[in-house]
Amino acid sequence: MINQPVFDRMVRKLARRAPLDEADREALISLPFKTKVFAPSSYLVREGTPSEDCTLILNGFTYRQKLTQGGGRQILSVHIPGDFVDLEGSLLNVSDHNLQALTVCEVAAIPRKAVRTLIDTHPRIARALWVDTLIDGSIFREWILNVGRRDSKERVAHLLCEFAKRLALAGLGDEHGYTLPMTQEQLADCTGLTPVHVNRTLKALDAAGVIVRSGRSVSIPDWQRLRDVAGFSELYLHLDQAA
């Protein structure tokens, strides 16, 4: 029972991805783990290395990231409390990307072995985790579209929409606004733009009344308007299996 408060959010999330029975919940709650804390921008996993542990975010935010040969950085996804990051680590031999802390970050590190045993012995949990990675995949696809075919306003607005939805789902904000712990440089790395242009784009969205900024918090006076600007459809978040 000791893990319960810590893993509670994760168990509830997984239970929505696939039905779990009492034994499944027990098994999840009894997973062995060590709590670790990471400073902002420290690495949790590095490209090309195997990972010993599977990481569950308890507090704070992380992101996945890759570099081009020329040093260009692209952020691939942003993760919030309750997310398993590096579930791949349990099944793939080496990591194909870097995993970095966005904010100060408290995580539960679960031994890779324990995860593999869990999924071998609990098919419903395996199913739920698999659905989780499929939804991750869907979000990656949307990001390819975002970065490949939307102009800068749509791109930034779309990212803001996604964060709004996901944070609301995790109980960390709502559709009226939220605090985004990202610098404009990081937003640029999410969208494939430069920091300077992200700045101008945010300013333009603000000037158009689509968002209102103060510091790093964003408020959204008219959600429908932001959606329209972004061309946002939440289908890809598979909320029926995520919420």
Place this chain on the structure above:
Amino acid sequence: MINQPVFDRMVRKLARRAPLDEADREALISLPFKTKVFAPSSYLVREGTPSEDCTLILNGFTYRQKLTQGGGRQILSVHIPGDFVDLEGSLLNVSDHNLQALTVCEVAAIPRKAVRTLIDTHPRIARALWVDTLIDGSIFREWILNVGRRDSKERVAHLLCEFAKRLALAGLGDEHGYTLPMTQEQLADCTGLTPVHVNRTLKALDAAGVIVRSGRSVSIPDWQRLRDVAGFSELYLHLDQAA
């Protein structure tokens, strides 16, 4: 045994993703299916719809695709014989993207139900399929990087590298060249460029001696050179678990 020749390539591929025993192979080979043929550019799955079947490509190529509100099209992935496409279809309620035939395409349509039963009763197969979707995810991540942070030459060259590797792996070409059944417009939709610019980029790569084109086949006089131009590293293909 009737399925054997048809499913053979798929079984061999999965067995590399996770160890399978004789019973697993039997179960895979005995999956019920219907063969279907799709004409180029016909839809196998449409965004927003559930899919009744899980699709295994026997011959030909398919691609996943999404549109922006403005009608911009982004290709998200390209699939070759032996690939399961729309495995998501078995676990997610509705599709978040379109699946289209690139060439004439012969597929095995396996009922969604049969797939779900299979994965519930065969944990090793479930594991192999899961690893398959994880590798798909890794490729999506690389595409985000490609489209987000590489310039047009790197982007096109990277795509050509990926196809070379994947086709070679499937026995459909090698590192000296292959035939790419895509129009320049489709290449543009893969890379987030315009067809005109893809044309100029291919011309430039050809002029620089990095590739040699004739019609739709590409030959690669110096693989290392193409890799360098693209900044290609095959780590993300997880060949140790794919090959």
Place this chain on the structure above:
DNA sequence: CGGTACGTTGAGATCGGTCAAAGGTTGTGG
């Protein structure tokens, strides 16, 4: 042999990038 789809080329426009500097904010140590 004509049509349709695809590839190629040129000229000019534009969105977003680059470079550089100034203005804010935050946190820390004295």
Place this chain on the structure above:
DNA sequence: CCACAACCTTTGACCGATCTCAACGTACCG
């Protein structure tokens, strides 16, 4: 509680990679 440093944001001027538009060339197919 101030002062400074580090980091982040904002702004302007200019640049250039890629897009747009439009025409022409080419290959395949019925």
